[in-house]
Amino acid sequence: MEEKNKIEVYINEQIKEEQIKTPMLDYATNDDGYMEYITRIFEQPIQIGEVLLDFIQRDLKENSYMIFRFYGFQTLLSKEERNNLLATDINNSDNMKRKMEQLYVKYMGEFKDYKKQIIDIIEFCLFDENTKMKDLKPLERLVVFTSTKDIKKYTILKYNNFKQSIRLNKDMSRMKEEQIINTLQDKENNRYGIQEIYEIDNFYNLLFLELYFILQERTYLKKCKNCGKYFLTTNSAVIYCNNVYEANKTCREIGASKVFSKNLEKDEAYGLYRKVYKKKQALAKSKGGSFEIEYNMFKYKGKDKKNAYKLKEITKKEFMDWLKKQ
Ligand SMILES: [Zn+2]
Incomplete structure (x- = not known):
């Protein structure tokens, strides 16, 4: 014992x-x-x-x-x-x-x-x-x-x-x-x-x-701007928590979808995101296998990074540098 x-x-x-x-x-x-x-x-x-x-x-x-x-x-x-x-x-x-x-x-x-x-x-x-x-x-x-x-x-x-x-x-x-x-x-x-x-x-x-x-x-203890609960984060710019709030959406996803995105179409980082997305999608379709796994991973991680960019948790440069590495 x-x-x-x-x-x-x-x-x-x-x-x-x-x-x-x-x-x-x-x-x-x-x-x-x-x-x-x-x-x-x-x-x-x-x-x-x-x-x-x-x-x-x-x-x-x-x-x-x-x-x-x-x-x-x-x-x-x-x-x-x-x-x-x-x-x-x-x-x-x-x-x-x-x-x-x-x-x-x-x-x-x-x-x-x-x-x-x-x-x-x-x-x-x-x-x-x-x-x-x-x-x-x-x-x-x-x-x-x-x-x-x-x-x-x-x-x-x-x-x-x-x-x-x-x-x-x-x-x-x-x-x-x-x-x-x-x-x-x-x-x-x-x-x-x-x-x-x-x-x-x-x-x-x-x-x-x-x-x-x-x-x-x-470490940062924050109060979520959507649900009001305390949460922990290592990035001081984060204002929404990752808990599921409603209909499978997390507070962070809800927060990101509220951000006014009219100008996003003209944004070069967002343009690069779409380019990488389309390329990975095409490869997954034509070659399958590991390309499909990579595409699925990008769908998840890329969306998370895009939300972080929209919510200004990361800078344009950080978002673009990450995209270039994908
Ligand atoms: Zn929350």
């Missing part, structure tokens, strides 16, 4: 990703051939800020099991509480559900309070339209916030305690020199590069850390 009960956060600045390495609740077959609950390390990469976004936006009751599994919520539990969960008979999912609900009831008040605190801080530091603050960066706004509000109520700000180190996100102790050099040079797979690593022993520290990254603008 995984005894270590702490969270490690690996920050990959290049691709704006983080890996949360935390013991998660899972199940496996034991030596006697029976299924049982175990803990293992979860390390699937996610976007920087995703734990905080889920925490403030999702239904926590519905997601308590997921948060418990993947996000290190179990660091809040006592050893007895963890063991109690792990001792659950896997064939009795009702029993597990009941245990999770009991835990949820125990933490509900605290979670609701933290959720409110985080939203207050985010609204003040990122979305407050007070003109006096318009030139202040989010972290500078936090200084205004902490100097003018009743700070005793914002207990989340106390969880700013973690051990930071810089090291590789891969054990290279058994590698030969050439292998190490090749691994580091593999830019496609820079998940193994040198990263900032935070050691955390409490779920609330993780929430604070992500809040700090958001206020530092290492």
Whole structure:
């Protein structure tokens, strides 16, 4: 059984990703051939800020099991509480559900309070339209916030305690020199590069850390101009989210279709887009095979880039450079 009960956060600045390495609740077959609950390390990469976004936006009751599994919520539990969960008979999912609900009831008040605190801080530091603050960066706004509000109520700000180190996100102790050099040079797979690593022993520290990254603008937390929900993006120019809003259309597609496009016909970037599109379509028709796959990929990716261009998320040059590479 995984005894270590702490969270490690690996920050990959290049691709704006983080890996949360935390013991998660899972199940496996034991030596006697029976299924049982175990803990293992979860390390699937996610976007920087995703734990905080889920925490403030999702239904926590519905997601308590997921948060418990993947996000290190179990660091809040006592050893007895963890063991109690792990001792659950896997064939009795009702029993597990009941245990999770009991835990949820125990933490509900605290979670609701933290959720409110985080939203207050985010609204003040990122979305407050007070003109006096318009030139202040989010972290500078936090200084205004902490100097003018009743700070005793914002207990989340106390969880700013973690051990930071810089090291590789891969054990290279058994590698030969050439292998190490090749691994580091593999830019496609820079998940193994040198990263900032935070050691955390409490779920609330993780929430604070992500809040700090958001206020530092290492990632952008935005409010969608169509549906009003918070979302994360690595491009500060993005104003619509990628969630499906209606009839299979995402907020971003809806937003792009609203952009006045009378002059687009005369636009050289749009002209190039149509040229590339037609060429790929013709090749797919006459030759099929890989050309058809390429055409289908372009249909999807090209439309996304075209939307980004229409919404001014990327410049004309960026759009045209991308088209020339297709
Ligand atoms: Zn939206």
